[in-house]
Amino acid sequence: MALPFDIRPHAEPVSAAERAGRMADPGFGRVFTDHMAVIRWSEAAGWHDPHVTARAPLQMDPASSVLHYAQEIFEGMKAYRLADGGTALFRPTANARRFRDSARRMAMPELPEALFVEAVERLVAIDRDWVPAAGVDGSLYLRPFQIASEVFLGVKPSTEYLFMVIASTVGGYWKGGARAISTWVSRDYSRAAPGGTGAAKCGGNYAASLVAQQQAIARGCDQVVFLDAVERRWVEELGGMNLFFVFDDGSIATPPLTGTILPGITRDSLLTLARDQGLVVREEPYAIDRWRADAVSGRLAEAFACGTAAVVTTIGEVVDGDDRFTVGGGVEGPVTTALRAALVAIQRGAAPDPHGWLHRLA
Numbered sequence: 231m232a233l234p235f236d237i238r239p240h241a242e243p244v245s246a247a248e249r250a251g252r253m254a255d256p257g258f259g260r261v262f263t264d265h266m267a268v269i270r271w272s273e274a275a276g277w278h279d280p281h282v283t284a285r286a287p288l289q290m291d292p293a294s295s296v297l298h299y300a301q302e303i304f305e306g307m308k309a310y311r312l313a314d315g316g317t318a319l320f321r322p323t324a325n326a327r328r329f330r331d332s333a334r335r336m337a338m339p340e341l342p343e344a345l346f347v348e349a350v351e352r353l354v355a356i357d358r359d360w361v362p363a364a365g366v367d368g369s370l371y372l373r374p375f376q377i378a379s380e381v382f383l384g385v386k387p388s389t390e391y392l393f394m395v396i397a398s399t400v401g402g403y404w405k406g407g408a409r410a411i412s413t414w415v416s417r418d419y420s421r422a423a424p425g426g427t428g429a430a431k432c433g434g435n436y437a438a439s440l441v442a443q444q445q446a447i448a449r450g451c452d453q454v455v456f457l458d459a460v461e462r463r464w465v466e467e468l469g470g471m472n473l474f475f476v477f478d479d480g481s482i483a484t485p486p487l488t489g490t491i492l493p494g495i496t497r498d499s500l501l502t503l504a505r506d507q508g509l510v511v512r513e514e515p516y517a518i519d520r521w522r523a524d525a526v527s528g529r530l531a532e533a534f535a536c537g538t539a540a541v542v543t544t545i546g547e548v549v550d551g552d553d554r555f556t557v558g559g560g561v562e563g564p565v566t567t568a569l570r571a572a573l574v575a576i577q578r579g580a581a582p583d584p585h586g587w588l589h590r591l592a
């Protein structure tokens with residue numbers, strides 16, 4: 231099924247001087263490009279009307295189903311400027327596959343992976359000038375998403391959907407630059423439960439996590455750590471990043487994908503790179519009490535969080551109620567540094583790509 235994209239360039243794109251000004255210190259998720267990609271779905275026509283057009287506000291009926299029942303999914307991925315001047319995506323088919331998995335969980339139609347990737351490619355191609363130069367920390371963050379657009383207040387899967395991709399020039403994720411972060415262990419709130427939507431990238435998961443994140447901030451921490459919802463004992467993930475633990479015997483571990491955490495593409499890539507580096511890798515449950523005991527004894531040498539937006543971020547301190555402990559003296563350790571370096575080198579085209587992860591744009 232070939233669905234040709236209709237490319238409708240912006241009549242008045244941002245000038246080069248204005249764009250350079252906005253890209254100078256973009257922060258995260260506030261500077262947007264000139265265009266957006268759109269594909270529609272209806273029961274009668276299936277996927278249709280793929281196009282790229284000027285980025286503009288949506289007109290929505292206030293009874294649109296997504297506004298009431300949150301039938302919505304999204305992805306997060308990046309386009310990088312390479313050392314040789316080219317542009318590339320990192321493992322876009324992995325995002326396309328996860329998007330389909332999320333759609334299935336939310337009773338939404340699954341966008342074919344090729345169409346997902348083409349929509350992203352077309353948007354990056356037309357907004358290529360918004361991808362920061364090689365050698366700086368920045369990238370073009372891409373946000374594909376799909377919303378239920380049927381105008382109906384009944385609780386049921388929508389009969390119409392809108393798939394879109396928008397793009398945002400981003401610098402580093404952390405205000406004030408990368409550093410070791412502190413995490414707050416949420417004992418009051420769960421992110422996901424067995425049978426729930428934890429493994430899907432749906433907006434509702436994030437809405438539900440915000441109050442716990444607010445608590446973390448109120449306690450002086452950067453991020454919240456969620457525990458499993460059943461025993462409230464097993465460490466799962468942060469609000470938007472997966473977790474890794476590095477032990478003094480040279481092994482690393484990360485919580486297994488049991489359906490309540492997001493299967494991160496950074497997580498999967500780091501597992502592979504760690505094996506490439508000769509580390510012993512385990513996907514196994516890790517209890518919060520063990521985390522504390524291992525950090526105190528020194529058996530746990532490093533801990534870090536990972537995801538597309540913040541890449542690899544050291545966890546230096548953990549606060550659990552009135553108790554607090556540091557990991558690895560509160561500073562980044564060598565295994566974390568080496569894994570980040572290996573990942574970033576592939577993403578930026580500065581190292582060989584033995585796993586075929588880099589998806590160069592023509």
Ligand SMILES: Cc1ncc(COP(=O)(O)O)c(C=O)c1O
Pocket residue numbers: 306467468469470471472491492493494495496497536537538539
């Ligand atoms: C809840 C959650 N966990 C983990 C991740 C990391 O996933 P990825 O590495 O694919 O960005 C994200 C980010 O998208 C997330 O939102």
